[in-house]
Amino acid sequence: MENHYICPHCRGHLRVGENIVLKVRNTQREKGILLLHPEVGNYTSLINPHFTIIEGERLDFFCPLCMNYLDAAIDENLVYMIMVDRQGTEHQVYFSRVADEQSTYRVSDDGIMLTGVHSYKYTHFKSSDQQMSSLQN
Ligand SMILES: [Zn+2]
Numbered sequence: 789m790e791n792h793y794i795c796p797h798c799r800g801h802l803r804v805g806e807n808i809v810l811k812v813r814n815t816q817r818e819k820g821i822l823l824l825h826p827e828v829g830n831y832t833s834l835i836n837p838h839f840t841i842i843e844g845e846r847l848d849f850f851c852p853l854c855m856n857y858l859d860a861a862i863d864e865n866l867v868y869m870i871m872v873d874r875q876g877t878e879h880q881v882y883f884s885r886v887a888d889e890q891s892t893y894r895v896s897d898d899g900i901m902l903t904g905v906h907s908y909k910y911t912h913f914k915s916s917d918q919q920m921s922s923l924q925n
Pocket of ligand 1: 795796797798799800851852853854855856
């Protein structure tokens with residue numbers, strides 16, 4: 789079984805096939821559907837070319853099912869979802885809502901894994917080198 793992503797508010801399933809489906813809004817308040825890759829640390833994403841994203845702007849992320857913000861309370865630049873792994877264990881996956889910023893943190897009972905070239909920016913999460921390398925492999 790593969791990883792699943794669920795909304796922290798309504799617990800609705802956000803993954804469809806090889807995509808995590810999210811609703812986003814840019815600073816011009818345009819709305820769009822954003823598809824993210826379900827593998828943590830893979831920053832491939834898809835959005836309609838008519839939706840403008842300015843580098844460095846902060847996007848609003850919403851659950852497309854209950855329309856709640858996915859904002860993380862710990863930092864205004866982070867959003868989060870719940871990931872359910874193959875064993876059925878739940879993890880919190882935090883990532884940056886700043887366009888073109890690559891920082892993702894998987895928070896579990898056994899520790900934190902971080903990935904992305906900008907992951908140093910958010911110091912709420914500390915991780916050992918060993919955990920970092922295991923995620924990058
Ligand atoms: Zn929801």
